[in-house]
Amino acid sequence: QEAIRQDFIRQIVRDDLASGKHAAIRTRFPPEPNGYLHIGHAKAICLDFGIAAEFGGRCNLRFDDTNPAKEDPEYVAAIQEDVRWLGFEWASLRHASDYFDVFYRGAEKLIRQGDAFVCDLSADEVREYRGTLTEPGRNSPWRDRSVEENLDLFRRMRAGEFADGCRTLRAKIDMASGNIALRDPAIYRIKHVEHQNTGNAWPIYPMYDYAHSLSDAIEGITHSLCTLEFEDRRPLYDWCVDKVDLAGHPELLQPLLDRGFPLEAGKPRQIEFSRLNFNYLVMSKRKLLALVEDGLVDGWDDPRMPTLQGIRRRGYTPSALRLMVDRVGISKQNSLLDISILEGALRDDLDAAAPRRMAVVEPLKLVLTNLGPDHEEALTFPNHPKDASFGERSLPFSRELWIEREDFAEVPPKGFKRLTVGGDVRLRGAGIVRCDEAVKDAAGNVVELHCTLDPDSRPGMEGANRKVKGTIHWVSAKHAVPAEIRLYDRLFSVPDPDADEGGKTYRDHLNPDSRRTVTGYVEPAAAQAAPEQSFQFERLGYFVADRRDHRVDAPVFNRSVTLRDTWAQ
Numbered sequence: 371q372e373a374i375r376q377d378f379i380r381q382i383v384r385d386d387l388a389s390g391k392h393a394a395i396r397t398r399f400p401p402e403p404n405g406y407l408h409i410g411h412a413k414a415i416c417l418d419f420g421i422a423a424e425f426g427g428r429c430n431l432r433f434d435d436t437n438p439a440k441e442d443p444e445y446v447a448a449i450q451e452d453v454r455w456l457g458f459e460w461a462s463l464r465h466a467s468d469y470f471d472v473f474y475r476g477a478e479k480l481i482r483q484g485d486a487f488v489c490d491l492s493a494d495e496v497r498e499y500r501g502t503l504t505e506p507g508r509n510s511p512w513r514d515r516s517v518e519e520n521l522d523l524f525r526r527m528r529a530g531e532f533a534d535g536c537r538t539l540r541a542k543i544d545m546a547s548g549n550i551a552l553r554d555p556a557i558y559r560i561k562h563v564e565h566q567n568t569g570n571a572w573p574i575y576p577m578y579d580y581a582h583s584l585s586d587a588i589e590g591i592t593h594s595l596c597t598l599e600f601e602d603r604r605p606l607y608d609w610c611v612d613k614v615d616l617a618g619h620p621e622l623l624q625p626l627l628d629r630g631f632p633l634e635a636g637k638p639r640q641i642e643f644s645r646l647n648f649n650y651l652v653m654s655k656r657k658l659l660a661l662v663e664d665g666l667v668d669g670w671d672d673p674r675m676p677t678l679q680g681i682r683r684r685g686y687t688p689s690a691l692r693l694m695v696d697r698v699g700i701s702k703q704n705s706l707l708d709i710s711i712l713e714g715a716l717r718d719d720l721d722a723a724a725p726r727r728m729a730v731v732e733p734l735k736l737v738l739t740n741l742g743p744d745h746e747e748a749l750t751f752p753n754h755p756k757d758a759s760f761g762e763r764s765l766p767f768s769r770e771l772w773i774e775r776e777d778f779a780e781v782p783p784k785g786f787k788r789l790t791v792g793g794d795v796r797l798r799g800a801g802i803v804r805c806d807e808a809v810k811d812a813a814g815n816v817v818e819l820h821c822t823l824d825p826d827s828r829p830g831m832e833g834a835n836r837k838v839k840g841t842i843h844w845v846s847a848k849h850a851v852p853a854e855i856r857l858y859d860r861l862f863s864v865p866d867p868d869a870d871e872g873g874k875t876y877r878d879h880l881n882p883d884s885r886r887t888v889t890g891y892v893e894p895a896a897a898q899a900a901p902e903q904s905f906q907f908e909r910l911g912y913f914v915a916d917r918r919d920h921r922v923d924a925p926v927f928n929r930s931v932t933l934r935d936t937w938a939q
């Protein structure tokens with residue numbers, strides 16, 4: 371598991387350290403606080419923080435908060451919690467908004483160099499002038515304004531003189547470029563919106579490419595890892611870094627130095643990697659927000675959501691996610707991965723990490739008629755079949771048990787290996803029972819099984835080795851604790867809910883059975899769980915004590931993932 375990870379990004383880092391290009395590396399994770407993080411972000415987090423840690427470098431958490439209309443402190447708090455939950459700690463917590471003064475000075479420098487101009491085209495006109503993939507764009511009629519006029523107008527934009535949308539500051543690059551990202555992209559827009567950190571200090575806000583590249587440069591980020599959709603924008607990223615040249619012009623950084631920030635500016639390199647996408651999920655923040663706002667799920671942390679808060683509540687562990695990221699690897703090719711990779715990582719993680727318990731989700735009473743009404747014993751069970759360090763626990767056993775309704779069949783289908791009238795089965799760790807009678811109610815439903823416990827088949831006895839077809843789990847009816855058990859399944863019922871085919875959208879593909887809540891019974895040692903503790907409920911799957919609702923006297927368990935296999939006989 372701790373094998374050296376090999377991929378093209380780590381190779382670049384290794385080479386850069388070996389050649390002395392960098393004495394130490396710096397990375398950053400730059401979420402926009404406009405929603406909750408999702409499984410895709412886990413990949414970026416594991417790379418940004420993981421690579422820094424592996425190579426003795428530092429990773430910052432930076433909020434890319436340049437679009438105040440959509441951002442919220444609630445998201446800022448959740449993102450920090452999620453990064454820490456995944457097991458990482460940032461070297462420094464930053465905000466793009468910390469750098470607004472520097473961005474502004476950089477923009478004036480661009481104007482003075484003749485590399486930026488104030489443009490009065492409307493958004494629609496800008497689009498019209500931009501051209502297409504096959505047609506070059508046209509120069510804005512405002513492109514040749516003098517430096518003085520540009521400076522004056524930009525300062526007045528900054529002073530709040532103009533209405534939203536009526537002007538932009540644009541980089542002067544090349545309207546004929548084959549790369550549309552280089553066709554005089556906007557670097558500032560007017561937006562009279564209050565910002566969560568800077569209040570009403572700024573009526574203009576920098577655009578993503580400009581703010582992101584300069585933020586990386588300010589922090590001395592050496593390797594700026596991002597997803598593939600930014601590949602086309604790498605020339606713009608480099609253009610911003612080179613033209614503003616913060617490393618060569620530390621005077622631009624004075625406002626930061628005055629506030630006690632260290633001087634660390636450098637020239638960052640952007641490297642793109644494939645996005646993580648799984649089938650049966652949607653991961654765009656916009657769609658996740660719609661699911662929450664329209665009440666299609668119970669909030670951001672609904673255990674069916676692919677948010678980190680959601681899958682955490684579902685019972686996913688940080689180590690399962692890190693394992694998944696390692697298994698998926700990184701490449702330059704986006705793909706839609708099978709959800710079984712995610713589920714498999716959780717199973718493998720919990721198989722090793724989760725203690726075993728017994729629980730019954732659809733109970734049927736089983737009475738051992740040859741035991742006295744007050745018969746009670748404490749049986750000892752290992753907590754983990756493969757790892758003695760988990761220790762043992764005591765499990766009460768008595769005359770009346772709950773078993774799974776589906777472990778009994780009046781008319782057994784072919785190959786049925788569990789209990790039938792006249793047949794026998796092993797009760798896990800307790801002995802072999804024969805079913806003598808199925809008691810029915812007036813409607814003909816089986817309500818109780820009357821069985822005989824073979825007294826020579828108790829654990830440790832010679833007769834316990836007798837071959838029987840199957841083994842089933844149980845809990846003692848008198849001792850078991852009733853529990854709310856939430857049986858979760860995939861939120862969407864089709865592999866590609868995003869496909870938007872035949873006029874349908876992801877909302878038409880919600881799985882109506884994605885959550886079923888039942889009252890089951892759990893053994894006393896399961897009820898004692900701490901919130902967020904995971905168990906394997908034998909033969910049923912992995913379950914977690916709900917982070918918010920579980921109480922020892924009113925247990926609530928979420929099914930994290932089913933088991934691939936039931937017990938071998």
Ligand code: ATP
Pocket residue numbers: 399400401402403409410411413414595596597644645646647653654655656
């Ligand atoms: P979304 O498109 O889901 O709204 P985003 O890319 O806008 O997400 P950001 O907050 O900007 O979200 O993302 C922060 C970082 O996480 C970025 O570096 C981004 O490239 C990375 N990231 C986002 N989604 C994924 C994904 N599916 N796989 C890998 N990395 C991702």
Ligand code: MG
Pocket residue numbers: 402
């Ligand atoms: Mg983004």
Ligand code: MG
Pocket residue numbers: 655
């Ligand atoms: Mg996005």
